[in-house]
Amino acid sequence: MKAIFDQRENNIDFVRIVLALLVILSHSYPLSLGHERTEPFMLVSRGQVTGGHIAVDLFFILSGFLISASFERSSSPMSFLRKRVARIYPGVILVSLVTLVLFAPLAHARVEGASLVSKIVNVVGNTLRLGEWKYTGAFATNPSPGVMNGSLWSIYYEFWCYIGVLILGLTGLLRSKKVLAVLFGASVVVSLLFAYFKFPLSGGIIGEVLGYPPFWARLLPMYLAGVVFYRFRDLIPVTRATIVTCLLALAVACVVPLGYTALFPIAGTYLVMCFCFSRSIPLHRTNRFGDFSYGTYLYAFPLQQVIMSRLGHPIHPLLLFALATPPTLVAAAISWYTVERRFLQAARKKKSEATPLVLELS
Numbered sequence: 400m401k402a403i404f405d406q407r408e409n410n411i412d413f414v415r416i417v418l419a420l421l422v423i424l425s426h427s428y429p430l431s432l433g434h435e436r437t438e439p440f441m442l443v444s445r446g447q448v449t450g451g452h453i454a455v456d457l458f459f460i461l462s463g464f465l466i467s468a469s470f471e472r473s474s475s476p477m478s479f480l481r482k483r484v485a486r487i488y489p490g491v492i493l494v495s496l497v498t499l500v501l502f503a504p505l506a507h508a509r510v511e512g513a514s515l516v517s518k519i520v521n522v523v524g525n526t527l528r529l530g531e532w533k534y535t536g537a538f539a540t541n542p543s544p545g546v547m548n549g550s551l552w553s554i555y556y557e558f559w560c561y562i563g564v565l566i567l568g569l570t571g572l573l574r575s576k577k578v579l580a581v582l583f584g585a586s587v588v589v590s591l592l593f594a595y596f597k598f599p600l601s602g603g604i605i606g607e608v609l610g611y612p613p614f615w616a617r618l619l620p621m622y623l624a625g626v627v628f629y630r631f632r633d634l635i636p637v638t639r640a641t642i643v644t645c646l647l648a649l650a651v652a653c654v655v656p657l658g659y660t661a662l663f664p665i666a667g668t669y670l671v672m673c674f675c676f677s678r679s680i681p682l683h684r685t686n687r688f689g690d691f692s693y694g695t696y697l698y699a700f701p702l703q704q705v706i707m708s709r710l711g712h713p714i715h716p717l718l719l720f721a722l723a724t725p726p727t728l729v730a731a732a733i734s735w736y737t738v739e740r741r742f743l744q745a746a747r748k749k750k751s752e753a754t755p756l757v758l759e760l761s
Contacts, residue, residue, distance in 0.1 A: 425451035433542035463625020485746035694731025
């Protein structure tokens, strides 16, 4: 079975661009209407998740799988970390600059800070933390006012997951199937506890550094699911019966309270991996022009907000999706060709490694 989930030609890039487009579609509801009550996935799951929620979860699952493979194939921990920085930071720095120069004026947003120095510290510091810098007054008349780029929040957690894989690798725990399985099981239990009791934990100073605990409770099981799948990949069978069982599990998850939290890390991971590595669905040439999924994720939200501010009134979410997708893809292509690809190529040149392209771009 190892050859199935290790094959170089796979559909991961196709899935990632589809997930990025799903985020645009899902965000079109609150950004055009001011609420997400009619968002399709919210309706189907009985209020548990949106399409954007599912997309982010699948991004983390795929990342757990790919980043585990990247560490295993890297020549050294520094090589691994260099590639991870090259993948994340150039795109975020560029979108931060574009936001400062273009989106903030269009949003009539004001950078927080009592002086020029404090404003610079705000912008530079928060960009380096992979988050939005602080501002006020953005898109005040939009259906969803006050936010320029609501998608950036997950990038911070993604990078911390890279650090987590690095720590697991350095300690040798990344090779231990038993330890990884226990960590994954414990993370699912914690996720269920957070979802049921809705713990209002901010995390204090530690939370400021490491992230909001409820977000970790949601995202960590997804990431670890990808890590565990990678480690067990040579033992996992691909059968129609298992696929049908997982589909039924997700159907049950839509109607059972907390069903998504309990079942998606397992059933969702299995299904997306089977699709990604299916030999009967050849979509492996999706990235022949470039990997635009990251840029699509980074630029969609502010462009949607700009469109709504120019229109000046609520519109149908599907119309916003149709209007926002083309310029978002153009922005993603510019981001890819101007900074993302260049930095990735530079990181690879530091130490030549025989690693499949998809693992280098993850």
